[in-house]
Amino acid sequence: MNKQVSAQEAISHIQDGMTILYGGFMGVGTPKILIDALIEQGTKELTVIGNDAATPGAGIGRLISNGQVKKLIASHIGLNPEVAQLMNTGKLQVELVPQGTLVERIRCGGAGIGGFLTQTGLGTEVQEHKQVIQVGTQKYLLELPIRADVAIIRGTVADTLGNVFYRATTKNLNPLAATAADLVIVAAQEIVDPGELDPEKVMTPCVYVNYVVGGES
């Protein structure tokens, strides 16, 4: 049950055209060594789904700068001017989703829930092409689940079984993304043996995780 592999080995399962969920908020909580390995491997035509586009030199921004991303689904791209340029020249498709809606859609994807109802975006462009459902006197938008082929996750501490603890504001999308992909790769700052990570601190139980990679910065 030892799931520890090298970053290269874990990333070798990611192929051109796949969809990747990534943890991180402005790059904080995005697994740097997995991005490094993806850049080294040169996988292309990727669809990436995460909170934001970070900046050109950080997080998922590095993968976008390197031309490996075909489509980005995120809530915010404003701090990465390269994304606007690539979008305007037709080199990158961008789909913008309200942040709370994005994370709850991912939660649904991981939890086997067929969608959820929210007032976020009612009466705005977000409502376009969506079903409006009335419950009692209140209208809601039906938002559908998101899943991906792969999730790349950054943990602070993981054990070799794949239990993960995330410190401070590195949690963000990580525990959610870890539930919503067919293949889940965790890069952690510290890898420990089973039993060394206090069960009370486990935020992602090992059942969700396929590979654990050490050496995350």
Add this chain to the structure above:
Amino acid sequence: MALKDKELIAWRIAQELKDGDVVNLGIGLPTLVANYIPEEIQLMLQSENGLLGMGALATDAQVDPDIINAGNQHITTQKGASYFHSADSFAMIRGGHVDVTVLGALQVDELGNIASHMVPGKMVPGMGGAMDLIAGARRVIVAMLHTAKGEAKILKECSLPLTGVGKVNMIVTEKAVMEVTSHGLVLKEIMPGSTLDDIFATTEASFFLAENLALNDRKTLEGGEDGDQASNF
């Protein structure tokens, strides 16, 4: 030293906050509100990336790479703070557990609609958490300059894509404090340095005058420590 326009707006909004409030401040002008919170009240500042109990900006010595706010600034935490993941953060926001959100805006209108997240063809940064905050916070206060390049921003009807529909409760600018009611906009206060004529001339929307319309006194606003604080900017 006189309070500059944005600081005046931030100061005025800080007076709206109550002891124990959970408050989410947007990026930019709304962030300044944190500098004017009256000493006698304690707030919990929520940052949507997963923190309740945000403290001041971190000094170089205090920087922890694992701790940022939603504006990508390194920050400290206050006593009693908690961390959580994004789904919990937005359950908090959507579920009505945030008492007040203060947001900037490009336009606001008579119906309490707000446009704050894009200018088609020019500025498309994404809505981030703004739509969820507007939909879910108990009270939405808009902090913005009264006009942009001479153009009115308080309109009969927003012309830019909407970020929220009918959710704004209060608008604070350097000229005016307005409340959005079921009858329309009500001018509650005239800010120092402005006049009723000035507000009429720079507001496209129709508005009522509050029965107890107040003229804010600049001396009061600048008095004592607040004036000193303003010199920090």
